[in-house]
Amino acid sequence: MIQKQEEHKPEFEYLTEQFDDIRILRYQVPAFESLTLREKIFVYYLSEAALAGRDILWDQNNCYNLQIRRLLERIIREYKGDRNTAEFQELLVYAKKVFFANGIHHHYSMDKFLPAFSRAYFRDILIEMGIPEVFEDLERVMFDPDYMAKRVVLDEGKDLIRASANHYYVNVTQAEVEAFYRSPAVPEECPVSRGLNSTLVKENGELKELVWKVGGKYSAELSRVVGWLEKAIPYACNERQQNVIRLLIDYYKTGNLKLFDEYSIEWLQEVEAPIDFINGFIEVYGDPLAYKASWESVVEIVDREAGERTRKLAENALWFEQQAPIDERFKKTEVKGVVARVMQVAMLGGDCHPATPIGINLPNAEWIRERYGSKSVTLDNITCAYDQAARDSGGLDEFAASEEEIRLAREYGSLGSSVHTDLHECLGHGSGKMLPGITTEALRNYYSTIEEARADLFALYYIMDPKLVELGILPSADVARAEYNSYIRNGLMVQLTRVKLGDRLEESHMRNRQTIAAWVYEKGKDRGVIERLEKDGKTFFVIRDFETLRTLFGDLLAEVQRIKSEGDYEAARRLIETYGVNIDRRLHEEVLKRYERLGIVPYAGFINPVYTPVEENGQIVDVRIAYPADFLTQMMEYAGY
Numbered sequence: 276m277i278q279k280q281e282e283h284k285p286e287f288e289y290l291t292e293q294f295d296d297i298r299i300l301r302y303q304v305p306a307f308e309s310l311t312l313r314e315k316i317f318v319y320y321l322s323e324a325a326l327a328g329r330d331i332l333w334d335q336n337n338c339y340n341l342q343i344r345r346l347l348e349r350i351i352r353e354y355k356g357d358r359n360t361a362e363f364q365e366l367l368v369y370a371k372k373v374f375f376a377n378g379i380h381h382h383y384s385m386d387k388f389l390p391a392f393s394r395a396y397f398r399d400i401l402i403e404m405g406i407p408e409v410f411e412d413l414e415r416v417m418f419d420p421d422y423m424a425k426r427v428v429l430d431e432g433k434d435l436i437r438a439s440a441n442h443y444y445v446n447v448t449q450a451e452v453e454a455f456y457r458s459p460a461v462p463e464e465c466p467v468s469r470g471l472n473s474t475l476v477k478e479n480g481e482l483k484e485l486v487w488k489v490g491g492k493y494s495a496e497l498s499r500v501v502g503w504l505e506k507a508i509p510y511a512c513n514e515r516q517q518n519v520i521r522l523l524i525d526y527y528k529t530g531n532l533k534l535f536d537e538y539s540i541e542w543l544q545e546v547e548a549p550i551d552f553i554n555g556f557i558e559v560y561g562d563p564l565a566y567k568a569s570w571e572s573v574v575e576i577v578d579r580e581a582g583e584r585t586r587k588l589a590e591n592a593l594w595f596e597q598q599a600p601i602d603e604r605f606k607k608t609e610v611k612g613v614v615a616r617v618m619q620v621a622m623l624g625g626d627c628h629p630a631t632p633i634g635i636n637l638p639n640a641e642w643i644r645e646r647y648g649s650k651s652v653t654l655d656n657i658t659c660a661y662d663q664a665a666r667d668s669g670g671l672d673e674f675a676a677s678e679e680e681i682r683l684a685r686e687y688g689s690l691g692s693s694v695h696t697d698l699h700e701c702l703g704h705g706s707g708k709m710l711p712g713i714t715t716e717a718l719r720n721y722y723s724t725i726e727e728a729r730a731d732l733f734a735l736y737y738i739m740d741p742k743l744v745e746l747g748i749l750p751s752a753d754v755a756r757a758e759y760n761s762y763i764r765n766g767l768m769v770q771l772t773r774v775k776l777g778d779r780l781e782e783s784h785m786r787n788r789q790t791i792a793a794w795v796y797e798k799g800k801d802r803g804v805i806e807r808l809e810k811d812g813k814t815f816f817v818i819r820d821f822e823t824l825r826t827l828f829g830d831l832l833a834e835v836q837r838i839k840s841e842g843d844y845e846a847a848r849r850l851i852e853t854y855g856v857n858i859d860r861r862l863h864e865e866v867l868k869r870y871e872r873l874g875i876v877p878y879a880g881f882i883n884p885v886y887t888p889v890e891e892n893g894q895i896v897d898v899r900i901a902y903p904a905d906f907l908t909q910m911m912e913y914a915g916y
């Protein structure tokens with residue numbers, strides 16, 4: 276008998292570099308390896324389509340973006356002068372920040388970047404390259420802090436369209452935009468998303484839409500996207516998916532928003548294919564009035580193993596509902612499995628790259644959601660990459676109380692947080708019911724925090740249930756212990772690193788996590804369930820009794836479910852205001868100092884993998900995947916798209 280050799284696999288490096296407030300990570304696509312050739316070719320064509328629309332987004336973000344990007348690319352390629360000076364290094368950092376943000380404004384804060392090199396240096400470079408005239412074109416937009424200062428302005432009292440530096444509108448005021456897109460007095464049955472795919476301009480006193488379509492604005496880019504989509508059609512996973520792609524192409528060719536809705540409905544109903552994608556003008560965060568959508572694309576592959584987990588949970592949904600530690604009056608008697616699709620990202624493009632979401636729920640049109648529902652996609656390998664990078668950054672070692680806690684986290688932390696998410700999304704939100712006559716509006720501003728707490732508590736209660744080991748979802752209760760440790764650590768300490776000293780918690784997920792962690796800490800205090808200790812001036816929270824902690828999560832779930840089912844506003848207010856809003860200033864200060872010493876920065880984004888077709892006699896016989904490790908190199912390669 277031949278013994279299988281132990282393969283030595285070098286560990287994948289998730290974090291590749293850090294500059295300014297940005298970390299650059301990589302993600303892996305293990306699911307790609309087990310695809311058939313046909314499926315791999317499909318992924319390849321969709322990935323090319325995902326990259327082909329990149330310039331659209333750059334132009335949407337600001338009218339100078341493409342000019343500045345091309346100049347930076349040219350300097351990086353051709354500059355013959357000394358590259359080892361501090362100023363040239365500052366120019367590289369500026370370029371990387373611009374590449375990362377798809378433009379000259381920060382992707383999150385929306386504030387314009389100011390170069391750390393001088394105007395004089397910039398002018399010298401341009402003279403050396405023989406293009407001195409460019410200085411005059413770009414001096415103001417690059418160096419004047421007050422000119423085009425913010426991409427999206429949301430301050431009340433300003434003309435938001437005039438004040439925002441995006442490029443969705445030309446020469447129009449907020450009042451003109453609002454009048455132009457005002458909804459008709461008689462509500463339509465299937466209203467299209469007005470203004471979604473056009474630039475609104477005023478020429479000779481007249482307002483008109485430049486529609487983004489083949490033959491219209493962004494024609495060159497959209498033609499390339501369409502070209503790749505056409506190649507992809509014969510490789511689609513099923514007929515319905517072929518139809519999805521055809522509808523998208525027709526929409527890109529006509530700009531007809533009715534076709535976009537048809538495409539969206541067909542897309543959300545296609546849930547069988549092992550490969551899925553998003554490609555289009557989707558999210559409206561870049562427009563202060565939320566009419567215009569930025570171009571984005573994601574290509575994803577089903578994560579079969581994770582899909583197996585959610586399938587088992589969905590099959591047993593009624594069992595979980597019946598066993599829940601909540602009042603019988605608030606239980607559902609029939610549960611429809613809500614299956615969110617667990618996917619691995621294969622390619623990110625447009626507004627999803629380099630910064631990316633970890634989950635997507637589309638379409639956005641409210642009437643389609645009400646009538647046809649929506650499709651929810653969890654991007655598992657992105658979450659995993661974040662987890663791994665966090666583990667490697669030293670954050671775990673800093674805030675975990677013992678070697679044992681670190682060991683559990685390294686071994687089971689990723690699985691624990693994935694299963695927590697599965698339970699939260701697939702079962703938690705869908706469980707329980709309201710008493711007759713009660714609506715979610717009763718809880719007003721506390722609703723989303725209560726709802727997130729309910730789903731989290733459902734997950735925390737059940738992740739420790741022997742049923743999960745029995746179903747083969749977890750190998751042992753150690754996974755649940757790792758998740759409990761992580762939840763308490765995060766809820767009481769780590770998440771405070773995202774809040775400024777002196778501020779209160781505002782965001783509902785953060786409020787929910789602190790509410791839960793602080794509540795169980797206090798209620799278990801006299802039984803020593805969670806111990807607070809200090810070592811060398813550092814605070815730690817150690818779970819001493821996991822079983823009792825689980826019971827406490829159950830008790831709070833019962834109360835939070837009661838609050839929701841009865842619409843008890845006063846109890847919701849008291850619970851959240853007592854536990855989830857205020858921050859212990861001394862602890863906050865300590866946590867921020869410990870975090871700062873680690874040098875971890877707040878934002879992260881990704882380098883994409885590269886797919887290379889292998890051809891023989893004009894036929895693709897294989898598609899290879901590679902994981903490049905240098906951000907700037909990838910950005911320079913994308914210059915050619």
Ligand code: ZN
Nearest residue numbers: 699704727730
């Ligand atoms: Zn949730």
